[in-house]
Amino acid sequence: MDAEVFDEFPSPADELAGRTIAVIGYGNQGHAQAQNLRDSGCEVLVGNRDDEFRAAAQDAGFEVVTIEDAARRAQIMLLLIPDEVQPEVFRDQIAPGLQDGDTIVVASGYNVHFGLLDIADTVDIVMVAPRMIGEGVRDHYERRESVPCLVSVEHDASGRARGTALAVASGIGVLRGAVSSSVREEVALDLFSEQAIWPSIMAIFQAGYDVLANAGFSDDAILDELYLSGEPAEILGRVSRVGMIGQLGLHSKTSQYGQLTNLLRSGAFTDQMRERFAGVLNDQILSGAFSQDWSGSDTEPDADARIAALRKKAEATSLSVAERAVLDRWS
Known part of the structure; x- marks a missing residue:
């Protein structure tokens, strides 16, 4: 089954003009996505508890506020804290500050799909899920290269959820070649x-x-x-570029014959x-x-x-x- 594949968005900063993005959690994905969005011209602040990630965000030049303040001030919230703590943090620190027409952006479909976040019907829910660790998301952005990503609109209360999702993905640098998906998938x-x-x-x-x-x-x-x-890691690297069978050409004929006969x-x-x-x-x-x-x-x-x-x-x-x-x- 074929899915819709996206191309680059004209201007994420223009689409998101007048709206503040709050990156909730400055960890693995948070630090990369926050920096990429800022470099794309978006207005970004960081919501984080008082820990080493808060200090890292401050050192990177971000305005860092409590998660409660971030939810009150921002119109778009990237929920990038671990799955297991999201329900409690969302319930106690984010939900009270949400306004009609705000957007929750998740990078993992887990809590949305299984109904573990009680999100008001007046709030948009979208997914922008890069298939890459945060360091890779940042490195590829700096090289002007995209990474695989899944994008979806789960709830469109405002009528502009799709545009928001695509603009956020573009600002992160993961829209070119991104695939339309769903939190379930x-x-x-x-x-x-x-x-x-x-x-x-x-x-x-x-x-x-x-x-x-x-x-x-x-x-x-x-x-x-x-x-x-480390040879398996090298092989998988080749697989990602030329495919499972294609990479066999890099092995000896003895290896190829043994692998193929036993595969079949x-x-x-x-x-x-x-x-x-x-x-x-x-x-x-x-x-x-x-x-x-x-x-x-x-x-x-x-x-x-x-x-x-x-x-x-x-x-x-x-x-x-x-x-x-x-x-x-x-x-």
Whole structure:
């Protein structure tokens, strides 16, 4: 299914003239998006609690105010604080200051899609979601290069939500080539990558390590071959430019033959993955089960403790133990 792909907006500063943008949270995405918008000629202030990010914003020359003040003064708010704290911060510090026709801009669809933000019907809701870490968003802007981005209008109370979304994306430097999407699509794809793809990749490395270690090969050689050399990162970099099959031309003919023959023999394994992935998508993500488990009011306060307990279990696996020993020897 094809989606609408956008081109550059004529002038973000003109479209947003007379409106103040508040970047809520000067962290990973906040620092990049605030600087890009300012450099694009937009009026930007930063709303941040009293921490190291507040100091960084002040050092960068921004007017930094409390989140409450930012919500009262701005007409457009980029909500760039972590998903897990957004509902409480929005309820207590942002919602009381919102006016009819204001715009909430999210970079993650999570809280909007799962109904965790109580946003008045008189407020526009749009999504501008760069598919890049903040440093990359800033670096690409300075090189006048765009990055992939998903853009959507979720609620248009003012009649100008689309124009606001496109202008904000343009000001950040991510509109050229951006794709029309929705918070549902963004959150499903994001969570699917995190809960299906990456755990499977880690499980494959774990299984590979166990087989090779049982065959008597050394931990250093195994882990160097699997990923510690950095070769997988190099391969993925090529994949992003020429595709999965296209990058095979950079490998030896022996490598290409071995990869292709075993890829084409993996039908049963691929069928098993499809079944598992469908369960993750439908039973965990789209059903709301994961959101309820992670973001339920009775579980959020101990989020750090829950993650720490899971990390402790993961760090006890054979792969993790071997990895730590190898990295310690290399340090």
